[in-house]
Amino acid sequence: MVLSDVKVIYIWKRCSWIFMKNLSKNVSPNIGFLRELSMPQSYIAYLAMHVLDRKATWKRCQEAYKRWGWSDNHIVSAFRRDPRCMILSEKKLMATMDFLVNKMGLESQAVAELPDILSYSLEKRIIPRFSVVRVLLSKGLIEEENLSFSYVAKTAEKYFLSAYLTKYLDEVPQLSNVYQGKVDLCTL
Structure with missing residues (x-):
């Protein structure tokens, strides 16, 4: 049962707005999307209500990573390693990538293997x-x-x-x- 997960309970308390929305219209498709990405159930329980209710957030991050040369495979792989990489502000994402790639000389795709660094x-x-x-x-x-x-x-x-x-x-x-x-x- 989803409610047994302490992290989900925390998110539900913090994001009570989710109960005001049409769950079958907004949350269910996102859960399906996460399953298509082969995400573990524990991540789905945590993220379905916190991150992907906003597809615009995903799109914004996806477009920003593509500007750094990431492929869709890089993006999905990074997301699987650390889902938080898809909820960063564009300003934070771009500033961190700029520092790591342009100032430190890391390969952009190497950052995709360590996406938690971006947080x-x-x-x-x-x-x-x-x-x-x-x-x-x-x-x-x-x-x-x-x-x-x-x-x-x-x-x-x-x-x-x-x-x-x-x-x-x-x-x-x-x-x-x-x-x-x-x-x-x-x-x-």
């Missing part, structure tokens, strides 16, 4: 961490082939700081300032 805060997590990594790469202190962008973005703060910041402070004393956004990368 992280650009200012508080993505830019500080990837800026530190960029400095370490430029100084030759780490090698790109040994680097896991997934680890950089997803690992807990204390592990990131230990692996990429405190470990290299003797070689790059300004690294803390880079992480805090106090130093322009061009000056290093």
